Amino acid sequence: MKIALLGYGRMGKTIEKLATERGHTVVKTIDQNDDYDFNEADVAIDFSVPDAAVNNISACLKAGVPVVSGTTGWLAKYEDMVSLCKKNNGAFIYASNFSVGVNIFFELNKQLAKMMQHLKDYNVSMTEVHHIHKLDAPSGTAITLAEGILDHSHNTDWVLDKEETDKITIKAEREGEVPGTHTIKYESQVDEITIEHKAHNRNGFALGAIIAAEWLRDKTGVYSMKDVLNLS
Secondary structure (H helix, E strand, O other): OOEEEEEOHHHHHHHHHHHHOOOOOOEEEOOOOOOOOOOOOOOEOOOOHHHHHHHHHHHHHOOOOOEOOOOOOOOHHHHHHHHHHHHHEEEEEEOOOOHHHHHHHHHHHHHHHHHHOOOOOEEEEEEEOOOOOOOOOOHHHHHHHHHHHOOOOOOOOEEEEOOOEEEEEEEEEEEOOOOOOEEEEEOOOOEEEEEEEOOOOOOOHHHHHHHHHHHOOOOOOEEEHHHHHOOO
C-alpha cells in the first residue's frame, strides 16, 4: 500500500516506521504549505494540526484519495467533511484516537455509563493527562468519552477544569512526555468506581491508524473505528 502522510511530526514519523515494517511504502510526506501532489498514493493518513486538518482532508477527498484523520481540534467542520466525502464518493475515517485499546475503552465507558445512569448518588468526572506539546485541551479522546457518558446520563454537557451542576468535569493535565492517560471516576459518599486507559507509547495510536488505512482502501463512505474493529 502506498501512503501519503499529512503531517510529519512525531506521530507521522512513527506511522512511517510501523507502516514500513508492515510492508507499506510512504510515497509522500506533506507538512503545512507543501503541495498536495499525492504521487499515486492509495491512502492518506492525517496527523497534522487543527488549522491544517480541514485543508488536508478536503484535498484528499477532492483528489479521490481515501483519508484517515487522527487530528483533533477541528470538529466544528466535521459535517462539512462528511458532505464533501459523499459529494465526491470518497472514503473517510475520523477518530479522536486510533488505538485499539482506547476504542475498546470507549465501549467499556458506554457500558458503565448505562449501568450508572439511574444511580443518582454517584458523580462522574474525568482526568486526562498528556505531554506538554499537545495543542488542544481537553483531548479529543476525552471529549469522545464524555459524549459516550452524556448519551446515558442526567448530565447535560462537559466543562473543562471547573465544576458546574449537571455537567461532567474534565480535568486536563500536561506533563512531560506522557503519551496519554484517561481516567473516569464515579464517586459517591461511600465509595468510588474508576476505569482507566494508559498508553505506554505512541505506537498504539500509529498502528491503529495504519490498520484503519488498510481497511479503508478501496472502500467508499464515512466510517469510524467501530466499523474497522467490528465493535458495532
